[in-house]
Each structure stands twice: as structure tokens, then as C-alpha cells.
Amino acid sequence: MTVLVTGTAGFIGSHVAQVLLARGDEVIGFDNLNDYYDPTLKQARLARLQVLPGYTHVTADLADRAAVESVFTKYKPQRVVNLAAQAGVRYAAENPHVYVSSNVTGFLHVLEGCRHHGIEHLVYASTSSVYGANLKMPFSEHSPTEHPLTLYAATKKANEQMAHSYSHLYGIPTTGLRFFTVYGPWGRPDMALFLFTKAILAGEPIKVFNHGHHKRSFTYVDDIVEGVVRALDTVPGKEPAWNGLAPDPATSGVAPYRIYNIGNEQPVQLLRYIEVLEQCLGKKATLQLLPLQAGDVPDTEADVSDLIANVGYRPSVNVEEGVGRFVAWYRDYYKV
Known part of the structure; x- marks a missing residue:
């Protein structure tokens, strides 16, 4: 297939593009290479893709309607994986307009491309x-x-609702994937594992919110990517409503529309996550214990039974293995 993948200089997008290319798909990569975090890391991810046969890159912004339309017109993708977005829960408090421009307006342009x-x-x-x-x-x-509880979450909720309306009105099969705390090699520098690793190696304290007591369904990036690719190959159709009274939020009942969780079923307490990281680094952390941040939830735990039943996959990499792989990559990439 020819697949348009947005966000290919990003963490998850670069991994997804590599897997699609490895199986023989043509990938049209789309990314604006913004400076939300270190652009050199984005360039390094992109460089790994640009040497692979079948990859074509477009540097543009999803908020640019004409640029998005031209990609659909010129390259004629058969399927689309939209991973480009303004990421980060906390950044939205200072930069709300960026989130709406990228995550809402940009997503509308993708939907219009799919429609036409x-x-x-x-x-x-x-x-x-x-x-x-x-x-x-x-x-x-x-x-x-x-x-x-955050604007970031609200923009993603809006994406799900926008997708449903386009699925219903125009018959476009759409699948939304709710990712749970993704980590691994080539990860984002604004996320906890990256921040913790950098600080511990530098002998600096790490900020541990909610005193480290909250739990997360930490999900290794390879597990996420496997789920994305399997979901891409599983085109939804119209399914019965959840009951006779109201549509099921995950399946609609009136449109070719699906929502799936992708997350590890075994949540891990943050303090345990840090402990594993200390073991992998061979160095203890200095903890700065802080209260729960506004907008954060105390715990997350993924029910992936639908993913297992319909896509034939469940995330399986545990934090001991996953954090170890991240640390090995970090030491190699940053030569520390």
C-alpha cells in the first residue's frame, strides 16, 4: 500500500514508518519538524527513514490546508495514519492555541483529505x-x-467525535487509538523516562509528582507500533449498538468507526518505574517529592480486551525489559 503517515519525525511516527517500510509499503511522511523539543533528535529520526527505499518526506504543517490537500492529490495514499499532533499534557496550559491549530484544525484537514x-x-x-x-x-x-481534565485531552476527544461524524456522513472507516504512556528508544525528551535518565546521570534531583504513588500503564513503543499496524490492517465496518438504547462509544452502531485502547494491562507504580531505571543505570536517584499536578490523574489502567478480540494483539513488554532497552539506546545516542 501507499500510506500517508503524519508525524514521521516524531517518536511513534518514526517507528511506525519503519515497520511499514520493512513490510514493503510505500510511506509518505509528513512532519513540520517544529521546535517543541530538540529538533536535532527529530532530524536524527528522520535521517533513519530517508535512507530506506519507499520513503518520501514532506516538510509541512497540518494546519496548512493547501499543503495537506496537495499531499493527498500528488501521492494518492490508500490509507492514512495520523500521528502528528502537538503533544504534552502540561504544555497546553501555556500554549493553548498551538493545540487547537495542530490537533483540531490540522485533523480537520486530514479528514477532508480522506473525504475527497x-x-x-x-x-x-x-x-x-x-x-x-x-x-x-x-x-x-x-x-x-x-x-x-486538560486541553490536550479535550482536543483528542474532539478528534474522536470529528472522526465519527466523517465516518457517518461520508462512510470513511476510522479507527482511533488511545495510547497509554508510551516509552522506549528514540522517545520524547519531555517525558518522564527521558527527564529522569538525564537528571540521574547528571547527579541532579528528579521531580516526582504525587510522591510517586500513582500508577501508569507504561507501554513500550514496539507494542504500540504493532497495535497501530494491526489496526491499520483491520478496517472497521458498521457494528451493532452497545444496547438498544444508545450507541456504544467504542463502535457507534451507525458508522464504520472504532476506538481501541493500546496499553500494557499491568500498571506500574511510578516509584517502581524509577527503581527499575536506577537498576538499569547503576545509579541511585535523588527524589524531589511533590504533590499531584493539576490535570494529572492518579492512575491509569488499560482494558485491551477489544484490541485482543478484534485486532489479535496485546501489548506484552514489561518495564524491566523496556526500560533496559531505552537506557541502552540513550547511552549509545548521547555517548554517556
């Missing part, structure tokens, strides 16, 4: 953050997500 160019299937990144104030564990796609 006969796209077979759109897979897009959502987030476990949409569960917000929902305290029922594990988080299930069949539960309501009406109370996001």
Missing part, C-alpha cells in the same frame, strides 16, 4: 487522557469520556 480522495482507512492517535475524571478501572472504551 477515497481513503480506505484512517487510523489516528488519541490518548488515555480522554478518560479524565473517570475513576472506573480499568479504563474501557465502552465507558463515557465526557470530562477531560
Whole structure:
């Protein structure tokens, strides 16, 4: 297939593009290479793709309507994986307009491209953050997500609703993937594992919110990518409503639309995560214990039963193995 993958200079997008290329797909990569974090890391990810046969790169912004339309017109992708977004839960507090421009306006341009160019299937990144104030564990796609706690989560919730409307009105099969705390080699420098590793190696204290007591479904990047690719190959159709009274939030009942969680089923307490990192680094951390940050949820836990049943896959890499792989990559990349 020819697949348009947005965000190919990003953490998850670069990994997804590599897997698609390895199996013989043509990949049209799309990324604006912004400076939200170190652009040299993005360039390094991109350089790994540009030497591979079948990869074509476009440097542009999803908020640029004409640029997005030209990519669909010129390259005629059959399927789309939309991973480009303004990431980060906390950054939204200082830069709300960037989130709406990238995550809402940009996503609209992707949907319009899919609408006018006969796209077979759109897979897009959502987030476990949409569960917000929902305290029922594990988080299930069949539960309501009406109370996001951050603007980032609200933009991703908007993506899910926008996708549903386009699926219903224009028959575009869409699949939204709610990622749970992704980590691994080539990761984002603004995320905890990256920040902790850098600080520990430098002998600096690390900020540990909620005194380290919250739990997360930490999910290794290879597990995420396997789920993305399998979801891309599993085109949804119209499915029955959840019950006779209301549509199921995960399946619609009136449109070729699906929502899946992708996350490790075994949540890990943050203090344990840090302990594993200390063991891999061979160095103890100095902890600066702080209260829970505004917008953070105490715990996340993924119900992936739908992913297993319909896509035939469950994430399986544990934190001991995953953190070890990250540390090996970090030491090699940064020569420390």
C-alpha cells in the first residue's frame, strides 16, 4: 500500500514508518519538524527513514490546508495514519492555541483529505487522557469520556467525535487509538523516562509528582507500533449498538468507526518505574517529592480486551525489559 503517515519525525511516527517500510509499503511522511523539543533528535529520526527505499518526506504543517490537500492529490495514499499532533499534557496550559491549530484544525484537514480522495482507512492517535475524571478501572472504551481534565485531552476527544461524524456522513472507516504512556528508544525528551535518565546521570534531583504513588500503564513503543499496524490492517465496518438504547462509544452502531485502547494491562507504580531505571543505570536517584499536578490523574489502567478480540494483539513488554532497552539506546545516542 501507499500510506500517508503524519508525524514521521516524531517518536511513534518514526517507528511506525519503519515497520511499514520493512513490510514493503510505500510511506509518505509528513512532519513540520517544529521546535517543541530538540529538533536535532527529530532530524536524527528522520535521517533513519530517508535512507530506506519507499520513503518520501514532506516538510509541512497540518494546519496548512493547501499543503495537506496537495499531499493527498500528488501521492494518492490508500490509507492514512495520523500521528502528528502537538503533544504534552502540561504544555497546553501555556500554549493553548498551538493545540487547537495542530490537533483540531490540522485533523480537520486530514479528514477532508480522506473525504475527497477515497481513503480506505484512517487510523489516528488519541490518548488515555480522554478518560479524565473517570475513576472506573480499568479504563474501557465502552465507558463515557465526557470530562477531560486538560486541553490536550479535550482536543483528542474532539478528534474522536470529528472522526465519527466523517465516518457517518461520508462512510470513511476510522479507527482511533488511545495510547497509554508510551516509552522506549528514540522517545520524547519531555517525558518522564527521558527527564529522569538525564537528571540521574547528571547527579541532579528528579521531580516526582504525587510522591510517586500513582500508577501508569507504561507501554513500550514496539507494542504500540504493532497495535497501530494491526489496526491499520483491520478496517472497521458498521457494528451493532452497545444496547438498544444508545450507541456504544467504542463502535457507534451507525458508522464504520472504532476506538481501541493500546496499553500494557499491568500498571506500574511510578516509584517502581524509577527503581527499575536506577537498576538499569547503576545509579541511585535523588527524589524531589511533590504533590499531584493539576490535570494529572492518579492512575491509569488499560482494558485491551477489544484490541485482543478484534485486532489479535496485546501489548506484552514489561518495564524491566523496556526500560533496559531505552537506557541502552540513550547511552549509545548521547555517548554517556
